[in-house]
Amino acid sequence: MIEIRNVSKWYGEFQVLANCTTRVSKGEVVVVCGPSGSGKSTLIKCVNGLEPFQQGDVVVDGISVSAKDTNLPKLRARIGMVFQNFELFPHMSVIDNITLAQIKVLGRSREDAIEKAHALLKRVGLTEQAPKYPGQLSGGQQQRVAIARGLAMDPIAMLFDEPTSALDPEMINEVLDVMVELAQEGMTMMVVTHEMGFARKVAHRVIFMDRGEIVEDAVKEDFFGKPRSERAQHFLSKILHH
Amino acid sequence: MDFSVFLQPAFSGGGTYLDWVLSGTKWTLLVSILAWIIAFIVGSVLGVLRTTPLAVLRAPATVYVEVFRNVPLLVQMFIWYFVLPEIVPLGMGDWMKTRMPMPEFWNAVLCLGFYTASRVAEQVRSGIQSIPIGQTYAGLAMGLTRGQVYRHVLLPMGYRIVIPPLTSEFLTIFKNSSVALTIGVLELTAQARQISEYTFRTFEAFTVATVIYVLITLVVTVGMRTLENKVRVPGYIGSAGK
Numbered sequence: 001m002i003e004i005r006n007v008s009k010w011y012g013e014f015q016v017l018a019n020c021t022t023r024v025s026k027g028e029v030v031v032v033c034g035p036s037g038s039g040k041s042t043l044i045k046c047v048n049g050l051e052p053f054q055q056g057d058v059v060v061d062g063i064s065v066s067a068k069d070t071n072l073p074k075l076r077a078r079i080g081m082v083f084q085n086f087e088l089f090p091h092m093s094v095i096d097n098i099t100l101a102q103i104k105v106l107g108r109s110r111e112d113a114i115e116k117a118h119a120l121l122k123r124v125g126l127t128e129q130a131p132k133y134p135g136q137l138s139g140g141q142q143q144r145v146a147i148a149r150g151l152a153m154d155p156i157a158m159l160f161d162e163p164t165s166a167l168d169p170e171m172i173n174e175v176l177d178v179m180v181e182l183a184q185e186g187m188t189m190m191v192v193t194h195e196m197g198f199a200r201k202v203a204h205r206v207i208f209m210d211r212g213e214i215v216e217d218a219v220k221e222d223f224f225g226k227p228r229s230e231r232a233q234h235f236l237s238k239i240l241h242h
Numbered sequence: 243m244d245f246s247v248f249l250q251p252a253f254s255g256g257g258t259y260l261d262w263v264l265s266g267t268k269w270t271l272l273v274s275i276l277a278w279i280i281a282f283i284v285g286s287v288l289g290v291l292r293t294t295p296l297a298v299l300r301a302p303a304t305v306y307v308e309v310f311r312n313v314p315l316l317v318q319m320f321i322w323y324f325v326l327p328e329i330v331p332l333g334m335g336d337w338m339k340t341r342m343p344m345p346e347f348w349n350a351v352l353c354l355g356f357y358t359a360s361r362v363a364e365q366v367r368s369g370i371q372s373i374p375i376g377q378t379y380a381g382l383a384m385g386l387t388r389g390q391v392y393r394h395v396l397l398p399m400g401y402r403i404v405i406p407p408l409t410s411e412f413l414t415i416f417k418n419s420s421v422a423l424t425i426g427v428l429e430l431t432a433q434a435r436q437i438s439e440y441t442f443r444t445f446e447a448f449t450v451a452t453v454i455y456v457l458i459t460l461v462v463t464v465g466m467r468t469l470e471n472k473v474r475v476p477g478y479i480g481s482a483g484k
Contacts (some may be wrong), residue, residue, distance in 0.1 A: 051381050077385025087380035090478045091398050100394060101384035135477025153384060 001026045001157055007056035008044055009039075010214075017053060017242050018212040019238065024157065029189045031199040034209035035235060040192045041084075044159050048076045061156060071154065077105045080150025084162040086142040088134035088149070094121070095130045098149045106153065112150070118150035124178050140171030146177055151215050157188035163196055194239060200224060208232040247443045248450065259437050266433030267454055273350050273429060274419045278412060280355025285362025289421055290392060292367045303363065315353075315421050322353040323425040350422035358415050364392060365407045369400035372480035409466040413459050 002024040005232050009017040022032045032040045033048055045051035046058055049065040049072050058065040088097050098117035102108045108116070124144040134142050141236050143163055150158055160179065164172045176198050183189055183202035193199070199206055199220065206223040208216035208231070216223065216232045227233045248260040255261065265289035291303035310318070325345065327338040338345060373396055381391035401408075423432035438444040 045379070050382060050385055073382070073385045073387050076383055079383070081380070081383035083376055083380060085374070085376050087374075087376040089377065089380070089395055089399075091402065091475045101386060103389055104394065105385035133476040133478070135475060137477075149384070159383075 001028075001061060002047055002190065003059040004043070004047070005055050005057050005059065007043070007058060009042065009046070009051065009053040009055075013133075014113070016212050017046070019056070020209075020212075020214050021056075022207055022214055022217050024190050025187060026188055027186045028204045029183045029187075029191065029202050030205045030207060031203040032190065032192045032207045032209060033194060033196070033199070035213075036073075037211075038209040039212040041161050044161050044190055044192050047159055048072075048079045048081060050081075073105070077101065077153055078156050080153060080155035080158040082143070082145075082146050082150055082158065082160045082163045084165050086134070086139070086146045086166070086211045088142055088146055088225055090134050093131055093133055094126070094137070094145050097134070097145060098152050101149075101202065102152050118149070120151055121124070121145075123151075124148050125174075138171060139167045140174045142169075143167065143175045144178055147175075151182075157190065158182065160189065160191040160193065162192050162194075164193065196224075196236075196240060243446065244443065245446050245450075247441050249442075253440045258450070259441065262433045262437055263430070263450055263454070266428060266430035266451075267458075269427055269429040270416065270419050270454075271424055271458070272432075273347065273354060273427060274416045275349045277354035277358060277419070278415050281362050281411070281415065282473050283357035284356065284359035286366050286397075288359060288363035289366025289370065290397075292363065293370045293396075294388075307360045307363050310357050311364070315357055315418055316424060318357055319350065319353050319401065319421055319425055322349040335382075346422070346426040349420070349428045350425060350463060352403065354415060354418060354422070358418070360412060361414075362408065365404045368407075369404035370396050372403055373399055389445055399475075402470075402475065405466060405470045405473075409463065412462055416458050416462070417433070417457065454474075 004020055004022050007017055007020045008015065020039075020043055022030070032044065032088065034040050042051050046053050047060065047065070049058075053066070060075060065072070065075065089100070090095075092100065095114060095117050098120065099110065099113035102109060102113035102116060109149055118127070118130065121130055121150050124147060126141060126144055126148070129137060129141060129145070134145070137145065147158075147163075163179065164175050167175065168180055172195070176195060179191070179198065189230075191198070191203075203220045205217065205219055207214055207222070208227070208229070210231050216231045218227070223232070224236070227236060248263065249258055251257070252259050252262055288303045288306055291299045292307070294300060326349075327335040329335075330338070342348065377395055377399070378391055381387070381395045382388070386394065419429055420431035422429055423435070428436070430451050434447040438447040
């Protein structure tokens, strides 16, 4: 479904991604973790071409992200993305946030889009919030709306870029619950997160990144059981024991 | 102090000096409002261009802003009125000098409009650039084209953010319109000066002009404040007003 092939990226002299290669198969949940500055957010933004890269290629459902003739908006519309800071549009109501791309990108009728939005809001437990504005919601509620907004496009995969990092601790679970449910329904997901509980529960594979490299790419049991690299062991010991 | 002078028959034109004042007010309003329409449209386009990722679009907009913002308005007024007809193709120059209807008025409108456009452009640019990059990412990630991101995400918030500084520019255009008297537009200041020359009632003439300028700017300020409140985003921190 998602193939990342030898992707390298530089900001000037500084290399942020070094020869990254991995893949996410249909229905697979892959968690990407690593210390800050390790390039994990940059990597996930390469998947839908938000971050350009200088070498290698990313192929989503057979379509190259970097090829000149690729219709990027069309490709992106098929991949949902959820951001650390929610990035709901503040001047639009919750319902308008969820219907905008359905109408403008997919060409759905307003009625169909609203119906879809209501169904998704129900699913993330926010039926009552439809007419409100993002600024009137809590962080956890905003992030659940953002997930609903992504799902409204009927995506073939969902990307999550540190979806709980900007949340107050008491709101993390309401968002993780929605993500766990999504994973259990078989959604293809690539998730940048430090929530190792989430990884243990639903991930199939865990990727560990450090200094722009994919240091470890292992099935969940192996990653948590016996990480091969010293850097991954060190990272795990730091985030698991406190 | 004797304001009854305004009810005396004027030296020419058949009416009273009050009619001169009203006529001057009319031309001040016409020059300013037409110039504002030009400034808002041209300035918005330039402001957007200055934020695009394409250097070929950014560069000309930057040159425009630097040139128009840094040449004194008075000099620009003279260039539009006296120099432009000499440097355009001969036929057009002749038309401007002999057959163009109300050349002082239209040159003043164009001059003030294109000058203020450079200032509006800077406000629009700063408004757009104050929006976090994540908003653009979110728009692109859901499949919107860059144009759609501007239309639905960046401009609606950007304009809201810059209503207060745009109000200042709008007020300034009424005050700057007095420069049009130098090329012969009989706007409010010109009429006040003329009345003072014919009646020696300098104090009265300029007091009335002052009061009218203040009234105009008060109306604009209240109008813009009303607009600001009307488009205020519920729950959005950082929006002005209560």
